[in-house]
Amino acid sequence: xxxxxxxxxxxxxxxxxxxxxxxxxxxxxxxxxxxxxxxxxxxxxxxxxxxxxxxxxxxxxxxxxxxxxxxxxxxxxxxxxxxxxxxxxxxxxxxxxxxxxxxxxxxxxxxxxxxxxxxxxxxxxxxxxxxxxxxxxxxxxxxxxxxxxxxxxxxxxxxxxxxxxxxxxx
Amino acid sequence: xxxxxxxxxxxxxxxxxxxxxxxxxxxxxxxxxxxxxxxxxxxxxxxxxxxxxxxxxxxxxxxxxxxxxxxxxxxxxxxxxxxxxxxxxxxxxxxxxxxxxxxxxxxxxxxxxxxxxxxxxxxxxxxxxxxxxxxxxxxxxxxxxxxxxxxxxxxxxxxxxxxxxxxxxx
DNA sequence: ACTTTGCGATTGACACGTCAATTCCCGGGG
DNA sequence: CCCCGGGAATTGACGTGTCAATCGCAAAGT
Numbered sequence: 001x002x003x004x005x006x007x008x009x010x011x012x013x014x015x016x017x018x019x020x021x022x023x024x025x026x027x028x029x030x031x032x033x034x035x036x037x038x039x040x041x042x043x044x045x046x047x048x049x050x051x052x053x054x055x056x057x058x059x060x061x062x063x064x065x066x067x068x069x070x071x072x073x074x075x076x077x078x079x080x081x082x083x084x085x086x087x088x089x090x091x092x093x094x095x096x097x098x099x100x101x102x103x104x105x106x107x108x109x110x111x112x113x114x115x116x117x118x119x120x121x122x123x124x125x126x127x128x129x130x131x132x133x134x135x136x137x138x139x140x141x142x143x144x145x146x147x148x149x150x151x152x153x154x155x156x157x158x159x160x161x162x163x164x165x166x167x168x169x170x
Numbered sequence: 171x172x173x174x175x176x177x178x179x180x181x182x183x184x185x186x187x188x189x190x191x192x193x194x195x196x197x198x199x200x201x202x203x204x205x206x207x208x209x210x211x212x213x214x215x216x217x218x219x220x221x222x223x224x225x226x227x228x229x230x231x232x233x234x235x236x237x238x239x240x241x242x243x244x245x246x247x248x249x250x251x252x253x254x255x256x257x258x259x260x261x262x263x264x265x266x267x268x269x270x271x272x273x274x275x276x277x278x279x280x281x282x283x284x285x286x287x288x289x290x291x292x293x294x295x296x297x298x299x300x301x302x303x304x305x306x307x308x309x310x311x312x313x314x315x316x317x318x319x320x321x322x323x324x325x326x327x328x329x330x331x332x333x334x335x336x337x338x339x340x
Numbered sequence: 341a342c343t344t345t346g347c348g349a350t351t352g353a354c355a356c357g358t359c360a361a362t363t364c365c366c367g368g369g370g
Numbered sequence: 371c372c373c374c375g376g377g378a379a380t381t382g383a384c385g386t387g388t389c390a391a392t393c394g395c396a397a398a399g400t
Binding site for chain 1: 317318321322324330
Binding site for chain 1: 347348349350351
């Protein structure tokens with residue numbers, strides 16, 4: 001009573017066995033890919049991808065500094081996550097935090113020279129790794145297809161997200 | 171359209187701007203997808219995807235029990251990760267651990283009724299979520315393409331992995 | 341003026357993962 | 371017999387992420 005209408009995509013409740021197999025393959029492989037990238041970045045530069053995202057944003061900012069909430073919005077992180085991460089990065093000497101003059105309780109994050117150098121040293125091997133692990137693995141057509149798949153998934157997530165998601169998103 | 175020397179793929183060191191954009195889109199979207207799935211599973215069933223993987227493996231095992239190293243191999247986890255996770259799941263009453271008769275230092279993991287029920291209650295909504303977030307977002311062609319992309323990425327990871335994988339001495 | 345509210349940012353408690361020990365127990369040499 | 375190497379599993383330290391308080395302070399309300 002719950003199905004028996006093949007062909008119509010809106011009729012099924014559950015994925016088919018083939019779809020499920022592809023799903024598992026897809027999600028596990030992308031996770032493995034992230035994890036490999038992470039460990040490459042770690043061994044090449046002693047940075048995590050989180051560190052890299054923060055350093056990238058700060059490097060591109062004018063004065064190599066940003067308010068922490070701007071930074072959070074820019075890289076799409078929750079503020080609390082950023083705060084924890086900045087604390088760890090500050091302990092490692094990659095950046096400094098300073099009271100912000102313009103905004104009441106605002107904190108400004110600025111790159112140290114060590115941070116700038118770490119970023120500089122990391123970026124080339126990191127990009128090369130992306131090429132090796134992702135671009136080189138696929139045909140040009142597949143790269144394009146991957147982009148389209150990502151766009152479709154993202155669009156779908158956004159649609160669902162607005163109607164029935166978690167509290168505030170961004 | 172931005173590059174000047176199309177054709178030779180082995181010549182470049184770094185990804186093009188287009189490739190990089192696709193990469194970021196792809197990796198961030200898949201991460202968002204995982205995270206959405208995780209939170210759906212959590213709110214539907216109070217389980218993490220890790221819990222789900224463990225419960226699935228145990229449910230399918232004969233006697234609803236497995237040696238912990240078999241389990242680790244089956245779901246592809248490191249033993250230490252599994253050990254930590256089993257500890258947390260045991261505290262929540264989803265499973266029990268017992269000394270294994272057949273193997274010297276072997277530990278056997280077995281499902282409790284609570285664990286079996288939690289899994290039973292979780293599986294339908296979980297599969298439905300996979301359908302909603304993944305299958306429904308893509309055209310049938312894209313689903314197939316996603317499978318091929320995953321296979322290509324995985325194969326490439328495996329090739330690289332065997333030649334220059336983990337640091338064994340430094 | 342004294343609260344109240346609102347926002348930026350931080351903190352604490354906890355789940356999760358990895359790496360490097362460490363424990364337990366076994367089965368050989370010496 | 372005692373030690374020693376080795377496999378199974380656990381443990382501890384620590385980085386990382388989330389959620390729910392909390393803190394500090396300025397602008398409003400009364």
